[in-house]
Amino acid sequence: MDYIFHIIILINIYIILTTSTNLLVGMTNLLSLGQAAFYGLGAYFSVLALMVLHLTIIPALLFSAICTSLMSLLIAYPSLRLKGDYFVLATLGFQLIIYTILYNWISVTKGPFGISGIPSPSLFGLLYISGIYSFLVLSSVLAAMVIYIFYKLIHSPFGRALKGVRDDELSLLSIGRNVTSLKIWAFTLSSGFIAIGGCLYASYVAYIDPTSFNLDEAIFILAAVLIGGTGNIKGPIIGAVFVVVLPELLRLVGLPDSIGANLRQIIYGLTIILLMRFRPQGIAGEYALK
Amino acid sequence: MSESILNIDSITKSFVKNIVNVHGNNEDERYFIIDDLDLLVPKGKITALIGGNGAGKTTLFNIISGFVESDSGTVLYNDKSNSINISKMKPEQIARIGIGRMFQDNHIFQNLSVLENMLIADSNTFGEIPINSFFRTKKNKEVEENKIEKAKEIFENIFGNNNSFWERKNDKAKNLSYGQKRLLGLTRLLMGNYQLLLLDEPSAGVNASIIPQIMEIIKSFVDDKDLTVFLIEHNMKVVLDIADFCCFMSHGKIAALGTPDDVISNDEVRKIYMGA
């Protein structure tokens, strides 16, 4: 039973990651290879909040989300001046810079040794969230909250304007909308919410190191979104379920982990190639990448 | 001539093209797309801009609406009360002070519904920051409902009471026919708070049966809404029918100016349009 709960918690974390990324990729047509960097920043900021500032869980979540959004604002402004491949490259560059900093700034992040013994967060100082059941509740609540917020965002005038950016930037400019500021909003919101995933991950696993937030992870998050589908709410959720459940299924059929790890990556890769060719909007998505 | 809404003063736009000559060496050549052009666009009238391909018409529109920066010269926009120099402004600022633009291709939002295409074009941007999506305040709702009401009214005014656009309001815009997309693009302009509309070939590429409807709409912009229309047009019938003034552009300059009948009898214009 615990095993199933563990899977559900992982799915919840990935739902937060993919739903936030969808705001960028699916709604605004900005392909970012830097999402793992914000996931990582969120995790490290939450460690700062929990271990150094001794905050309880809600302030810690807010702290890491806000700090990560502010960091992303620094990155958003220069990157968003670039278009197409150049934007992808800029996000890739920032992803690698942030990873290098997390890896090498040993005095602060402990670098490759990672930070262990992250304490269980408390709720209002009354209740300690430790053990799998409380994390199940916490992660489900957070995932539901993130889904709800993005549902609201997508179906609001703001969401409509973002879809406008995706469909036709020129036209949106000609009707007097500030495209850059809309993109910056999408970028910072996406990274702020992805930080919540980072915070959840850090407090659940109680150990973080930079390799969880490297370029492979960024590609993995992007792959999850694109497999599930872009542009609506259910696509990213399906993507998250797919990428978390597939390895467990492979384990269930009795493949040893050594083969399973590679095999599932091969399956992800093939799925991406086939989807891009035959169904570029993903399994359940609405909009194909442009 | 009546009061002018747009005062274009010695606008120049050129680019340097690096070409490889027959000997394989690089050579620089300077091309003038717009060459020291002056023009006054009269207020409350329909002015047509005609000229051959590559004469610089679309570039001139791009300069007016801020998508391209001119090398030199100024564009003054005479608002109701004051005149504003718009030559250094960004496209979105220019749109907000009252210059609407319709592009040559159908630049509507393909994946938004017909209604959403109208709502997004509204001049009121209230509610388009994320914070308003979380808290559905009364104001929010009111603004949205007003926008929908406005869109409905515009459709009814133009296309009659039981129009197909309002019936298909939840269809995605990409499912409309080419001509309908054009009509939607034109109608959308009424959602904004514009004084001057720049229309780039409103009749190009659409079914001949729709052209009278398009002309009707453009006329109604001026007659009913007191707007000014400045349009690029290749269809001389449309120009003769609706335009009050006509200017002929050639090699980046205004070569002839006057009423459509005057301009069309100009020799150079005849050469290009009638092949005579």
Place this chain on the structure above:
Amino acid sequence: MFLQFIANGIVIGSIYAIVSLGFALIYNTTKIFHLAYAVLYMFCPYMILTFFHGLGLNLFISFTVAIIITVFLSVIMEFLVYRPLAKKESSLNIMLISSIGIMIVVTNIISLFYGSETKILNSEISKTFTIGNIILTYAQISQVSISMILIVVFLLFLKFSRFGIMTRAMRDDDVLCQVLGMDIYKMRYVLFALSGLFSAIIGGLVAYDVGMDPYVGMPILVNAVVALIIGGIGRFEAPIIGGFIIGILQALSVWAFSARWQDAVTFLLLIIFLLFRPTGILAERKRLV
């Protein structure tokens, strides 16, 4: 010491230059952001390993066969993935994502069969060669000299051969090329083969010196892409210049700070270029229309 670092920079720069050139060959002509190019770099050494250690063939023959297989893989990528997408007129972002897909698949197939740990091709300690106080291994010297030969031959080829002219024409306007009756898909096969060749040769040489694992390609490719941006997109001399700049700069940042920060320095340079001079050092003159 300083000269030694410069020499190391030139060695690593020659690797970046060749990889960057191969990447540019695809990117400049087809506009595909071919991230899967990274796997070709590590695929060739594994093929050498198979033939040299596995089947016990002579080193030179295994090298040749491995290069041929790698070139073949490169062409297969075009045939199975990019060509159908190009015919469907898919967007460049879709090409990019598909390329990531190929990269994941090939990397993990290699890792499945050969394991993900570092493998070495040559267990002998390489002989060194000393000029003044600069020490280089023979493998490094061969890397630099073979890179130089490749670069010179390629640039001459590009300038004077019919194929080179067609490549440059395709860089400028591939639709026009089609209109003029060029079979651009046939051209694309040749381009993919050629870029695969570059990657295979340099990947094999480097792996012979320092060994390989399934993930070596990506960091090299990322640096090569930075080199391309810094050099300037559109010209074929640019990635070479960019490659050497990055190589020497990295070596100098090792000299000045430590090896840990060389990546950060590279990407900072990338960001600076993207922001202030996105056209690169050898900018094509900008066309406004």
